[in-house]
Amino acid sequence: MTDYSAIIETETDPGAPSKSTLWKRFWKNPLAMFEGAIGAPRLQFAAMDTWFSTAGAVGSYVFAYGAADTAFGATVAGSTLLPTSAARSIPVGTSTSGATFNAGAALSGTWRCMGTFDLTAAFGSGGSMAGATLWMRIA
Amino acid sequence: MMQIRNPVFTADGRIDVEVDFPSWGWLLFTADPNDVAPHGREIFAAALAMGPAPYTAPAEDAGAA
Numbered sequence: 001m002t003d004y005s006a007i008i009e010t011e012t013d014p015g016a017p018s019k020s021t022l023w024k025r026f027w028k029n030p031l032a033m034f035e036g037a038i039g040a041p042r043l044q045f046a047a048m049d050t051w052f053s054t055a056g057a058v059g060s061y062v063f064a065y066g067a068a069d070t071a072f073g074a075t076v077a078g079s080t081l082l083p084t085s086a087a088r089s090i091p092v093g094t095s096t097s098g099a100t101f102n103a104g105a106a107l108s109g110t111w112r113c114m115g116t117f118d119l120t121a122a123f124g125s126g127g128s129m130a131g132a133t134l135w136m137r138i139a
Numbered sequence: 140m141m142q143i144r145n146p147v148f149t150a151d152g153r154i155d156v157e158v159d160f161p162s163w164g165w166l167l168f169t170a171d172p173n174d175v176a177p178h179g180r181e182i183f184a185a186a187l188a189m190g191p192a193p194y195t196a197p198a199e200d201a202g203a204a
Contacts, residue, residue: 056175067197078169079149106151108171108179110158139160139168 004032004040056107058137061114064107065132070117075138078107084132100130110139143182146170146191154186 005025010016033040054060067080083104115133123129142159149155149169158168170183 054175058176075163075166077155077167078171079151079153079155106149106153106169108153108169108174109176110160110163110166110168139158139163139166 001035001037002028002031004029004037006039056109056137058109058139060137062107062111062135062137063132064111064135065103065130066113066117066119069119070113072113072116075110075112076135078109078111078137081107081111081135083107086132098127107137109137111135112138140185141178141182143186143189146186146189148191148194150194150196154183154191156182156186156191158182 005028007022007025007029011019011022029040033043036042056062062081062083063086064081064083066076070076085101087101112135113133114136117133118131120128120130141161144157146154146156153172154170156168156170157165159165168179168182170186171179172183174180174183
């Protein structure tokens with residue numbers, strides 16, 4: 001990792017000598033900042049773009065279900081994904097019929113599976129559960 | 140512009156297409172004229188110009204309950 005070495009005000013004052021050590025810091029300090037060197041200034045939140053907070057943008061996450069079992073790290077087209085909810089609790093013994101959460105509109109772009117998606121899993125005697133997991137848009 | 144191939148309309152009028160992304164290589168991509176990402180809208184226009192294949196409904200899953 002490149003070391004960070006601060007440039008002080010007087011080194012850049014009119015008449016100050018243009019030393020090799022100063023130019024090396026002009027060159028290496030940006031590298032040290034990008035590498036996260038100790039003592040180097042950090043990129044502040046206000047300097048960042050807001051792409052990651054726009055729903056559906058590249059880099060954003062969605063909790064959704066797909067059209068087929070998908071392994072951790074695999075990618076799918078957005079048209080196969082529908083945003084949905086997770087169950088917080090399942091009442092036991094109160095109903096024999098199933099229930100399904102609402103789903104949003106199918107997505108755009110390409111998404112990477114950040115969990116493991118199982119379309120369905122056997123549940124009880126003859127029933128099945130439907131899966132959903134976390135996805136990240138990568139393109 | 141990135142290379143694209145095999146455009147196919149989705150059920151809702153968007154276009155599923157394979158795109159050769161510089162960072163990822165070939166990926167399945169859903170192109171949307173209303174995508175929040177500008178490149179998604181551009182890919183939709185390019186895919187539409189290629190004359191996408193019509194949408195075909197998926198076959199019934201014989202194993203479905």
